[in-house]
Amino acid sequence: MEMDESFDIAVIGAGPAGSAAAWSAAAAGRNVCLLERNEKPGFPVRCGEGIGIRSLTEHSDARPEWIKREITGSVMVAPDGTKVTIADIDKSTILDRERMDYDLSQEAVKAGAQLFVNTPVIEVIRIPGGRYQCRCPQRTVIAKIVIIADGVESRIGRALGWNTCLAPDDIESCAFTRVTSPLIDQDSCVFFVGSGVAPGGYAWIFPRGNEEANVGLGILGTHCAAGKPGKLLQEFINRQLPGCRAGALHCGGVPVTRYIRPLVRDGAMLVGDAARQVNCISGAGIAYSLFAGKIAGGAAAEAIRADGVHYQALTKYEKLWKQRYGKQQERSFALKDFVIHHTDDAFLNRIAATLVKKKSGRIGYLTVFLSTFSRHPLLMFKAFKLFG
Numbered sequence: 001m002e003m004d005e006s007f008d009i010a011v012i013g014a015g016p017a018g019s020a021a022a023w024s025a026a027a028a029g030r031n032v033c034l035l036e037r038n039e040k041p042g043f044p045v046r047c048g049e050g051i052g053i054r055s056l057t058e059h060s061d062a063r064p065e066w067i068k069r070e071i072t073g074s075v076m077v078a079p080d081g082t083k084v085t086i087a088d089i090d091k092s093t094i095l096d097r098e099r100m101d102y103d104l105s106q107e108a109v110k111a112g113a114q115l116f117v118n119t120p121v122i123e124v125i126r127i128p129g130g131r132y133q134c135r136c137p138q139r140t141v142i143a144k145i146v147i148i149a150d151g152v153e154s155r156i157g158r159a160l161g162w163n164t165c166l167a168p169d170d171i172e173s174c175a176f177t178r179v180t181s182p183l184i185d186q187d188s189c190v191f192f193v194g195s196g197v198a199p200g201g202y203a204w205i206f207p208r209g210n211e212e213a214n215v216g217l218g219i220l221g222t223h224c225a226a227g228k229p230g231k232l233l234q235e236f237i238n239r240q241l242p243g244c245r246a247g248a249l250h251c252g253g254v255p256v257t258r259y260i261r262p263l264v265r266d267g268a269m270l271v272g273d274a275a276r277q278v279n280c281i282s283g284a285g286i287a288y289s290l291f292a293g294k295i296a297g298g299a300a301a302e303a304i305r306a307d308g309v310h311y312q313a314l315t316k317y318e319k320l321w322k323q324r325y326g327k328q329q330e331r332s333f334a335l336k337d338f339v340i341h342h343t344d345d346a347f348l349n350r351i352a353a354t355l356v357k358k359k360s361g362r363i364g365y366l367t368v369f370l371s372t373f374s375r376h377p378l379l380m381f382k383a384f385k386l387f388g
């Protein structure tokens with residue numbers, strides 16, 4: 001049996017949130033380990049890989065190799081098949097997440113963090129003196145602060161006292177695959193809405209170049225049954241991309257709820273999907289995770305003092321998160337709630353019909369919002385409360 005290894009900070013999970021946290025804590029001179037259960041950070045990929053360029057470059061030193069495809073617009077397809085083309089204000093890209101996640105973990109290593117792969121954390125317990133013991137099959141790690149970035153299920157967060165259970169209307173159950181077909185529009189992300197396609201969610205086709213795309217759908221937990229996302233995805237692919245070559249089918253969950261409060265307890269911090277730091281309308285979480293990881297690692301590094309951990313200093317993480325994304329996430333949550341409870345296929349068809357009649361060339365997101373709001377008095381009222 002090896003001796004316990006001691007670190008200032010242990011980060012659990014080498015996704016975008018964990019690698020960003022390990023990088024920022026190590027770059028600030030702390031002794032950091034990054035514990036990842038898989039053999040290679042970034043693999044297997046469970047993601048549509050879409051992100052706005054502005055968000056990506058704001059929260060990371062993005063490399064050209066991470067970008068598989070630059071996207072010039074989006075197309076929304078209504079339940080009755082009406083297509084609305086929307087100009088992207090913030091240009092989007094489709095990432096190579098396998099490459100990006102791996103590079104981020106290596107950036108943390110370059111900054112001085114020790115990365116342990118094939119290292120699932122089985123248990124974390126608080127030991128006398130207030131430190132944390134992370135137990136893995138091959139090693140036991142002791143740390144003054146633990147940053148939990150273990151993704152949507154967050155078993156470790158739950159074991160340390162956070163309620164990480166998700167109500168059925170707070171999770172999108174997703175099925176997705178990679179597809180090759182000449183029918184794929186390689187310049188636009190295409191979103192399909194409607195109860196027949198993806199009840200309480202949407203289906204997507206995100207192009208990756210070379211006739212390839214990530215294709216998937218998410219349905220709200222309240223509409224889900226065993227095997228349903230996979231079955232709906234198969235039907236969707238047969239309809240939209242007949243004759244395509246499809247890879248293996250994967251499943252995964254996206255939390256669509258408010259971030260967990262508090263984000264910090266004693267010397268433990270929750271980041272990324274584990275903390276539900278996701279846009280509740282789109283399900284996008286990469287940018288939020290990169291940002292949350294960076295500020296959590298920074299706060300943890302600052303909190304370590306010669307005489308121990310200054311727990312109050314850790315709460316700076318929650319303040320910074322709230323300042324940057326608190327309101328934005330709250331709005332996305334309220335909109336998701338509204339869409340679920342007050343819209344139906346007929347309403348979505350009417351909005352699409354209004355938008356395609358607009359003669360002003362390409363439609364922007366503002367036009368979509370205004371058209372939607374003006375057609376629904378209750379939504380208008382909510383909008384004043386949210387954005388006013």
Ligand SMILES: Cc1cc2nc3c(=O)[nH]c(=O)nc-3n(C[C@H](O)[C@H](O)[C@H](O)COP(=O)(O)OP(=O)(O)OC[C@H]3O[C@@H](n4cnc5c(N)ncnc54)[C@H](O)[C@@H]3O)c2cc1C
Nearest residue numbers: 013015016017037048049050121151252272273284285286
């Ligand atoms: C189908 C699908 C499509 C998506 N599409 C998009 C998209 O297009 N754009 C977007 O912005 N977001 C998308 N998301 C969301 C995005 O993938 C997440 O928000 C993001 O990956 C969260 O990063 P994270 O670091 O918090 O968690 P993860 O990326 O889930 O990383 C968690 C890491 O922790 C490791 N781990 C877990 N448990 C342990 C343990 N006990 N010990 C050690 N290691 C452990 C895992 O192996 C993993 O490496 C999608 C999600 C899904 C499911």
